[in-house]
Amino acid sequence: MADYDVDTILKGIFDTNEPDWKPADKIPLIVKEIEFLKADLKTFLDSSEYDIDSVVKESTEITKLSKALVEDMEKCKTEIEDQTMAEILKSIENHDMISKELERVNFALDIVCDVLQCGKLVKEFEEGRQAQSYSRAVEAVYDLLQYLDLPVEGFKCLDLHVNTKHTAQLILDRLLHDLFAEWGRLISWNVKPGTKKTIVTITLNFDESMMAVDVVNALEKSKHLSQKVSEFAQALLKDVLVPIINKDCTVFAETDELMTVTINHKPNFRPPYDEVIANLRLLFHYLSNKLNIEYYRDNTIMKMIGKEIHVEFSDILVKDCLIDTIPNNINDLQHYGRITSEIENFQLFLCLVKFFPREGYSILQYVKNIDVLFATKSSQHFLETARAIMLKDLSVTMSIGVESIPEEPVKKQDDGPAKEALKLLDKTIPKSLFYFPRCMISKSAQELLDLVMMMMEQAVQCSDVVCKKLYNTARLVFELYDAVVPYHHEDYLLTIPQYVALFHNNCMYLAHNLQTLGDKWLILMEGREMDYPISFIDLVQKMRDLGYKHLIIHMQHQRNQILDNIRSSDLNCIVVKDVLSENAEAAVRQCLRQLQLLKNVWIGVFPVNVFTRLMGTLVNMFAEELIHRVCTVEDISMEMATQLTEMYTLVVQKAPTLFQKPSDVETHVKSWIKLQELIFVLGGSLKDIENHWKDGKGPLAVHFRTEELRNLIKALFQNTQIRANLLSKIK
Structure with a gap:
């Protein structure tokens, strides 16, 4: 029964390969199979162990x-x-x-x-x-x-x-x-301002009593304690701490509860750091005794005040006081440790009185940048000193330079490229480049140069940061000279010849030293590596131009005075007069006096060659103006010619005395011979003029243009056959 397969039985009965089958044919097969199954089931039940019934x-x-x-x-x-x-x-x-x-x-x-x-x-x-x-x-x-x-x-x-x-x-x-x-009773302050002094009184009635602690706790619970402490802290900073740092103050504890701070109003006064620290110690000691009462979990009023203002206070203290303790020279910097020790002790004191936090804060942070601060301080000091020197009177003078260039003995040189190079150097670079001519300069110019030398000597002893800063400061000194001296001494430079001469010499002297200042600096810096060039050569021409500029302005001023004197006299209207009035000669004499005054002021101040060139320029301009006055006139009377001869002869007599050597007038006054020839023409005859003409080869032909001489003859002499003959020869 268990192995009975219905599908297999059905497939055997119904053969799919059989093409034609009928149901009647299959029924007997099915009935037979059913009967078989019944018999098999009965057999199974009979042999079963269960009682089916x-x-x-x-x-x-x-x-x-x-x-x-x-x-x-x-x-x-x-x-x-x-x-x-x-x-x-x-x-x-x-x-x-x-x-x-x-x-x-x-x-x-x-x-x-x-x-x-x-x-x-x-x-x-x-x-x-x-x-x-x-x-x-x-x-x-x-x-x-x-x-x-x-x-x-x-x-x-x-x-x-x-x-x-x-x-x-x-x-x-x-x-x-x-x-x-109650808070106002515990903490109160009063500021009483005045013209000469301001008095600040602080009254603290805090004590160990439960009443004071109770008031503080009550303010804390009402969330108003921070506000009240902040008001007191800000008033303390503004009215007491900042004045103690910046002004002359006296701090005095009148009683255990009363502190008086007297602020004296002194202009341009800055108290020394040790006095500031002493006053601050007195003040904070007083505050600590009264405000360090613990009211809640190690909290005190002093701590709250410190938390409120200690950063701002420290910044002001460093900026307005401690920075000033940084020295401006290398010698004092080496002993700066003593000052930092005092500052460190003061910081420890502020920590003990619970104004500063015990860890994580220090007012000595600025010392980490001591090189930068020292460089800035030194630079500021040197610039201020330089400016003070520049404001000094230029007329306080000293002699400088050499009378003549010394002849150096010829040194024996080994044969080779070095000898040839030195020979070439001697040929191309004049010895005068390394010598400054004898003249007068302002002592302030030498002081300024000495100051720069001091900066250089100090710079080479310092770190690279300081050295670079001082090098830039040295350059700034000369740029400051350009800005300060002409402005401060402007009135003198416009009106006083000696000032102009000294200022010119100062500029030339500074420029002369600037040529080699960079090399001196580099020699002292030998062995140190620098990431920047050191040179002052670019400032040389700027300094020279500064001296030239003001000298030229003054020369123009002197020229204008001479021209104004001449043009305001009858020499300006020769053409309409037959005889010159006395003002013509007075104008000429005034010009000569002006030139004589310049000589008295300038000689010995300017180098000899500079004085000679300047005087030659002014005298030549004066002579050309005198010549021009005559050569442009169409008619000159005999009386006027005589007057002109006398006046111009006076110029010829006086002009050589304006120079250190009378012979310099012939070398440096281009119109000198022409003026003398003009005097000759004014007082001479047609025959004399013809002799000086010499068929275009005489001195008149050399110094006068043909048209000028013809016009002069026409103005002086009447129209005669002799004049016509002479004029026909002058072509």
Whole structure:
């Protein structure tokens, strides 16, 4: 039975390969198979170990019991639906009523609890006030207000809530008013300004009593302590600490509670650092004794003040006081450790009085950049010193330079490229390049140069940062000279010849030294690597141009004076006069006096060659103007010719005396011979003029243009045959 396969049997009966089959043919086969299966089933049941009949009987009884059970369940269901369900619905209704009643009770209970809590806090406030404890009273009022800000539902609708909150706010305002008054009693200050001095008084009534601590705790709980401490700290910084750092002050403890700070108003006064530190020690010692009362977990008023202003105070102290302690020379810098030790001790003191935090902060941070600060300080000092030198009187003079270039003995040189190079150098570079001619300069110019030399000597002893800064400062000194000296001495340079001469010489002397200053610097810096070039060559021509500029301006001024003298006299209107008035000769004499005055001022001040060239320029201009006055006239009377001859002869007599050597007039005055020839023409005859002409080869032909000489002859002599003959020869 277990191995019986229905599909296989059916496939055997119904052969799919049989083309035509009929159901009637297959039925007997199926019936036969069924009968076979029945016989097989019977055989199986007969041989089975189970009592089939008993099983069938038991199954029938179980079926009957099941049906009876179903009927009982149906009856139970009907009974539940008819009776129990009604009772359940009634119970649910009762539960809802009870829940709503409970909610009403809880609602009322919450309101009653809030009312009781408010009453409790009001009672605590009254107890704190009776005990004279501001902290307990403040805590109770704040708790009450906080409780009223978050009430249970319905409490806000009660008049009690509004009245209680209003009352609590009034109580708090009155309480804060009393607290602020107590704070004012504990800490107070007064500033009494005056024209000569300002007096600041600080009164601290803090002590170890519970009352003071209670006031501080109350302010802390009311969140107003930080504000009050901040106000005091800022006033302390502004009215006391900053003046102590910047002005002359006297700090004096009148009593244990009263401190007086007297600020004296002295213009341009900066107190020394040790005096500042001494005054600050007195002040902070007084503050520490009164304000270091611990009120909450190691907190003190002094700590709060320090937290508020210690950074700003330190910045001001460093910027306005301690920076000034940095020296401006290398010798003092080497002993700067003594000052830093004093500053470090002062910082430790501020930490002990709890003004500074114990760790993580130092007012000596600026020392880390000591090189930069020293460089800046030195640079500022040297520039200020240089400017002070530049403002000095230029007329305080000294002699400088050599009279003549010394002849150096010829040194024996080895044969080779070096000898040839030195020979070439001697040929191309004049010896005068390395010598400055004898003249007078202002002592201030030499002082300025000495100052730059001092900067150079100090720079080579310092670090690269300082050296570079001082090198740039040295360059700035000469640029500052260009800006300061001409501006400060402007009036003198426009009016006083000696000042112009000295200023010119100063510029030339400084320019002369600038040529080799860079090489001197490099020699001292030998062995050190630098990432920047050192040279002053580019400033040489600027300095020379500065001297040239003001000398040219003054020369133009002198020229204009000479021309104004001549043009304001009858020499300017020869053509309309037959005889010159006395003002013509007076103008010529005035010009000569002006030139003589320049000689007296300039000789010995300028180098000889410079003086000679300048005087030659002015005398030549004067002579050309005199010549021009005559050569442009169409008619000159005999009387006027005589007058002109006398005046021009006076010029010829006086002019050589204007030079250090009289012979210099012939070399440096281009119109000198022409003036003499003009005098000859004015006083000579036509025959004399013809002899000096010499058919175009005489001195008149050399110094006069043909047209000039023809016009001069026409103006001096009447139209005769002799004049015509002479004019025909002059072509």
